[in-house]
Amino acid sequence: MALAAEAAELMEHFLWVGPEASAAVMVKPGKRAEIEEELADIVIYALEFANVSGIDVASAIEKKMAANAVKYPVEKARGRADKYTEL
Ligand SMILES: [Mg+2]
Structure with missing residues (x-):
């Protein structure tokens, strides 16, 4: 809170x-x-x-960045502010 x-x-x-x-x-x-x-x-x-x-913050960040890279591939997401479901 x-x-x-x-x-x-x-x-x-x-x-x-x-x-x-x-x-x-x-x-x-x-x-x-x-x-x-x-x-x-x-x-x-x-x-x-x-x-x-x-929680190991460094590890959590690495995992999240890897997940984001899959959800938001550069070739689809660069320059856009859309949610991954809209790419
Ligand atoms: Mg304050």
Whole structure:
């Protein structure tokens, strides 16, 4: 629950903001620091969850990237934002 709450705190900085304005938010000194803190909170809770659950994060990422490569072949997915079922 804390991980979701921190993700919401990060997303709040970009709520109702388009792509160009989001990029502008990232170069505002005070805002950037706040966003960095929220990202740190998210990573801390995610790593804590992995630690408590006994999940090897590096291994989990490798497995997920391999699965993604099968689901989203480069020749079909490059430059697209569609779900694998729509490729
Ligand atoms: Mg926070």
